[in-house]
Amino acid sequence: MARWDPGAEERLKRAALELYLERGYDNVTVTHIAERAGLTRRSYFRYFPDKREVLFAGSERLPPALAEAVLTADPNAAPLAAVLDALARVGAQLVEHVGGGAAERRAVIDASPELRERERTKAAAITEAIRDALIQRQVNAATAELVAQLATVACDNAFRRWIGAKGRASFGSCLDAVTGELRAALAGT
Amino acid sequence: MARWDPGAEERLKRAALELYLERGYDNVTVTHIAERAGLTRRSYFRYFPDKREVLFAGSERLPPALAEAVLTADPNAAPLAAVLDALARVGAQLVEHVGGGAAERRAVIDASPELRERERTKAAAITEAIRDALIQRQVNAATAELVAQLATVACDNAFRRWIGAKGRASFGSCLDAVTGELRAALAGT
Numbered sequence: 001m002a003r004w005d006p007g008a009e010e011r012l013k014r015a016a017l018e019l020y021l022e023r024g025y026d027n028v029t030v031t032h033i034a035e036r037a038g039l040t041r042r043s044y045f046r047y048f049p050d051k052r053e054v055l056f057a058g059s060e061r062l063p064p065a066l067a068e069a070v071l072t073a074d075p076n077a078a079p080l081a082a083v084l085d086a087l088a089r090v091g092a093q094l095v096e097h098v099g100g101g102a103a104e105r106r107a108v109i110d111a112s113p114e115l116r117e118r119e120r121t122k123a124a125a126i127t128e129a130i131r132d133a134l135i136q137r138q139v140n141a142a143t144a145e146l147v148a149q150l151a152t153v154a155c156d157n158a159f160r161r162w163i164g165a166k167g168r169a170s171f172g173s174c175l176d177a178v179t180g181e182l183r184a185a186l187a188g189t
Numbered sequence: 190m191a192r193w194d195p196g197a198e199e200r201l202k203r204a205a206l207e208l209y210l211e212r213g214y215d216n217v218t219v220t221h222i223a224e225r226a227g228l229t230r231r232s233y234f235r236y237f238p239d240k241r242e243v244l245f246a247g248s249e250r251l252p253p254a255l256a257e258a259v260l261t262a263d264p265n266a267a268p269l270a271a272v273l274d275a276l277a278r279v280g281a282q283l284v285e286h287v288g289g290g291a292a293e294r295r296a297v298i299d300a301s302p303e304l305r306e307r308e309r310t311k312a313a314a315i316t317e318a319i320r321d322a323l324i325q326r327q328v329n330a331a332t333a334e335l336v337a338q339l340a341t342v343a344c345d346n347a348f349r350r351w352i353g354a355k356g357r358a359s360f361g362s363c364l365d366a367v368t369g370e371l372r373a374a375l376a377g378t
Binding site for chain 1 (some may be wrong): 273313374
């Protein structure tokens with residue numbers, strides 16, 4: 001048995017991101033990542049099932065966290081208001097967690113059809129969690145679907161703008177800006 | 190060489206839909222579909238590259254058709270207004286084309302993670318085509334991305350509602366209803 005190595009997971013994530021940027025995602029193997037992190041292939045697979053998931057570590061916690069946040073939002077809030085409140089709370093924690101590598105991670109994903117596909121699957125899981133939480137709040141299914149998809153769009157765009165702001169704007173202010181822009185766009189139609 | 194068979198493609202699409210509904214998508218092979226349509230496997234592959242694409246026939250024409258419609262919309266229209274106008278025009282043709290099998294197709298896709306993934310890839314191609322057309326209309330990239338994603342949400346939900354209305358509502362009126370609901374949801378935040 002290997003000794004417990006508290007920094008191993010972080011080193012693997014960092015090594016993967018570096019290699020994907022240097023060589024392109026398609027040209028990097030799990031063996032390369034493990035070597036760069038000073039670990040074995042076998043150690044790699046204790047943390048991640050494949051070479052994609054190292055970029056999405058922790059993302060499985062996002063749908064249940066958002067569902068919980070929607071369910072605990074002000075019971076009198078309208079559906080979209082409840083979801084935006086939930087996104088602001090969970091998103092603020094998320095950007096703490098992703099920290100410095102967010103822009104590099106974004107560039108790697110944007111360059112790979114395979115990774116973009118995986119990211120869309122993750123986004124769909126977020127939409128479903130929000131929709132189901134809204135249905136539990138007695139919102140009808142068609143409205144819950146629409147609001148959940150709208151919220152996912154707002155979240156994705158807010159996150160991209162937060163990355164682009166490089167620390168000069170909070171996630172909450174990016175989410176407010178996106179929401180305001182969506183409101184203005186629809187008001188003009 | 191097989192003789193030209195003008196009904197073959199339609200028969201294959203119909204046979205695939207029937208079999209996917211009867212047995213479940215995962216339990217049907219290309220051979221089953223071809224047999225049901227009175228054709229050979231070899232004939233099948235003249236029309237479709239795999240067992241997924243038979244459900245998405247013609248979808249490759251949608252992104253360029255939408256891009257063209259966005260580019261030819263009123264030059265003075267705001268970004269979202271131009272895109273909604275394009276969606277209404279192209280969507281009206283689309284629902285003519287899909288005809289009677291739309292609800293069955295929806296049920297088959299919703300039941301299969303693999304098909305939902307393929308559908309998300311198709312939706313992403315629509316978003317990209319709209320975004321790029323807006324950028325050609327001198328819309329800035331961040332707004333073009335946001336409006337294109339919003340329009341894709343509106344289109345997806347309008348199409349689902351059009352299916353649910355079973356001929357009692359036009360695609361245009363479903364799109365108007367969805368747009369109105371999005372406007373009302375954002376006005377309340």
